[in-house]
Amino acid sequence: MNRITTNVGKVLPALVFGVAFLGFWEWAVKFFELKPYFLTAPSSIWEQFTGNFSLIRGAATVSGTNALVGLVAGTVLGVAMSFVLSRFGFLNQLITPLAIALNAIPIFVLVAVLNNMYSITSEIPRRIMVTLVVYFIVLVNVARGLTQVSPTHVELMRSYAASDVAILRKVRIPNAVPFLFTALKIAAPAAVITAFVSEYFGGSQNGLGSRISSNIANSKNAAAWAYVLAACLLGLLFYTVSVVMENLNRKGGVRQ
Amino acid sequence: MTAVSIRNVSKVFNQGKPNQVDALSNVALEVKQGEFVSLIGPSGCGKSTLLRLVANLLEPTSGEVVVNGKSAAQARLDQDYGMAFQQAGLFDWRTVRKNIELPLELKGWDKSKRSARADEMLQLVQLPEFGDHYPWQLSGGMQQRIAIARALAAHPPLLLMDEPFGALDEMTREYMQGELLRICAATGTTVVFVTHSIPEAVYLSNRVVVMSPRPGRITKVVDVSLGGERSEDTRNRTAFFEAITAVREGLRGMHAAHVGLGNDDR
Numbered sequence: 088m089n090r091i092t093t094n095v096g097k098v099l100p101a102l103v104f105g106v107a108f109l110g111f112w113e114w115a116v117k118f119f120e121l122k123p124y125f126l127t128a129p130s131s132i133w134e135q136f137t138g139n140f141s142l143i144r145g146a147a148t149v150s151g152t153n154a155l156v157g158l159v160a161g162t163v164l165g166v167a168m169s170f171v172l173s174r175f176g177f178l179n180q181l182i183t184p185l186a187i188a189l190n191a192i193p194i195f196v197l198v199a200v201l202n203n204m205y206s207i208t209s210e211i212p213r214r215i216m217v218t219l220v221v222y223f224i225v226l227v228n229v230a231r232g233l234t235q236v237s238p239t240h241v242e243l244m245r246s247y248a249a250s251d252v253a254i255l256r257k258v259r260i261p262n263a264v265p266f267l268f269t270a271l272k273i274a275a276p277a278a279v280i281t282a283f284v285s286e287y288f289g290g291s292q293n294g295l296g297s298r299i300s301s302n303i304a305n306s307k308n309a310a311a312w313a314y315v316l317a318a319c320l321l322g323l324l325f326y327t328v329s330v331v332m333e334n335l336n337r338k339g340g341v342r343q
Numbered sequence: 344m345t346a347v348s349i350r351n352v353s354k355v356f357n358q359g360k361p362n363q364v365d366a367l368s369n370v371a372l373e374v375k376q377g378e379f380v381s382l383i384g385p386s387g388c389g390k391s392t393l394l395r396l397v398a399n400l401l402e403p404t405s406g407e408v409v410v411n412g413k414s415a416a417q418a419r420l421d422q423d424y425g426m427a428f429q430q431a432g433l434f435d436w437r438t439v440r441k442n443i444e445l446p447l448e449l450k451g452w453d454k455s456k457r458s459a460r461a462d463e464m465l466q467l468v469q470l471p472e473f474g475d476h477y478p479w480q481l482s483g484g485m486q487q488r489i490a491i492a493r494a495l496a497a498h499p500p501l502l503l504m505d506e507p508f509g510a511l512d513e514m515t516r517e518y519m520q521g522e523l524l525r526i527c528a529a530t531g532t533t534v535v536f537v538t539h540s541i542p543e544a545v546y547l548s549n550r551v552v553v554m555s556p557r558p559g560r561i562t563k564v565v566d567v568s569l570g571g572e573r574s575e576d577t578r579n580r581t582a583f584f585e586a587i588t589a590v591r592e593g594l595r596g597m598h599a600a601h602v603g604l605g606n607d608d609r
Contacts, residue, residue, distance in 0.1 A: 237430070237432065239428045239430045239432035240432055240434070242400055242426075242428070243426065243428070243432050245400055245419075246398055246400060246419065246424070246425075246426040246503075247422060247445075247446050247449045248419050248420045248422065248449075249449050253449060257434075257445070257448075257449075258434075261434065261436045264436070
């Protein structure tokens with residue numbers, strides 16, 4: 088009971104601020120008679136959001152699936168590559184410059200190129216794009232976790248005549264686990280954003296990103312904002328899941 | 344019988360390069376079974392290097408190290424020694440019990456045998472109720488006791504310690520010294536102990552080996568005649584202060600020589 092009270096105490100200021108902010112927004116639109124193309128009132132955004140909910144949910148499912156597929160694929164590839172790089176140091180010097188160069192290419196350029204490689208209705212280019220973004224975040228962090236182990240731990244394991252495999256299993260991998268969750272916390276929202284942005288450069292007009300841009304093009308501002316609200320909620324969902332996963336792992340006793 | 348035999352050992356780092364360091368030059372030392380020997384000296388005198396040569400974490404450039412009647416390399420493979428460092432070096436993701444069991448896991452012991460030995464070690468370091476805690480829930484002194492328990496879990500005849508109490512406050516440190524002596528008396532373990540605290544070296548040791556830097560070598564060996572039983576009263580005895588003075592003179596003699604050398608250079 089007491090814990091619930093303190094939790095309410097923690098979120099109450101944020102809640103009050105949020106409600107006050109929306110109230111002020113609503114009031115300002117009414118009072119200054121702002122035109123809908125300049126700024127839409129929260130009430131009309133909410134109207135659009137509830138009125139078009141099944142359409143919005145469909146678009147969110149498309150973008151969310153792309154983000155999730157890319158997130159999983161990028162994580163698997165990133166973890167696998169970090170093992171290879173931490174094992175073979177020389178590969179690091181070969182691959183790192185390539186990775187940096189690839190990472191420096193703006194998203195829209197890559198999406199445009201990928202769109203040409205697949206059919207116009209294919210979701211694959213967007214998923215590849217998300218995969219690439221997630222891959223680099225996971226690779227850099229997990230590789231650091233595998234290599235930046237305490238020198239005392241390594242000396243200790245060598246004093247036990249432990250093999251490289253044993254050091255990997257008992258020192259490097261456990262050391263890298265918190266790094267993986269940190270990477271996921273960064274990569275999860277990034278995956279969602281990349282999925283939206285990838286939709287701006289051709290392909291099916293079925294996701295949240297393309298809905299936002301087409302509604303804005305048709306001056307349907309309130310509808311565009313309703314899709315922005317959905318995008319925001321989807322990003323929050325991904326982030327929250329990654330934080331919950333990290334907390335579950337911490338219960339295993341890893342120091343914060 | 345001899346536990347450790349260091350025969351004319353030299354160690355050069357980066358040999359032939361501009362940053363060449365003569366870490367140890369012609370060091371010879373014998374440590375008897377059950378003996379407690381401390382290595383003391385200023386930074387860079389090679390005391391930690393010497394310990395790592397005994398542990399076979401480093402190879403000597405010349406000379407030979409024999410541990411437990413075998414080559415140092417074979418002794419490491421056989422886990423003939425346990426090691427403790429300045430940082431307790433416990434694994435945050437393992438419980439205290441699992442930390443103690445680590446060397447036994449690597450030896451391929453089965454679960455029940457490991458668990459029984461962990462209980463025994465927790466009793467030995469007098470922390471039986473902390474087995475299921477995680478290391479970060481323990482104080483620095485407790486963590487170091489768990490590290491000692493882990494080092495001794497496989498019952499090795501030799502314990503190598505590299506400034507294990509260096510990060511502890513003075514009171515915890517003196518308590519830990521008493522604990523270490525009690526544990527060694529109970530297990531009959533031979534100890535080679537690196538420190539730069541003179542009272543610590545004297546309180547713990549049968550012999551204190553004084554080392555000097557550039558190149559690292561042994562300049563003096565002080566026999567501590569305090570007998571086997573040591574208690575808090577030991578720290579007030581005349582023999583304790585005499586040994587401290589002897590070690591200090593050993594260290595100071597080389598300091599004077601070192602300053603003299605510096606003046607000649609200019």
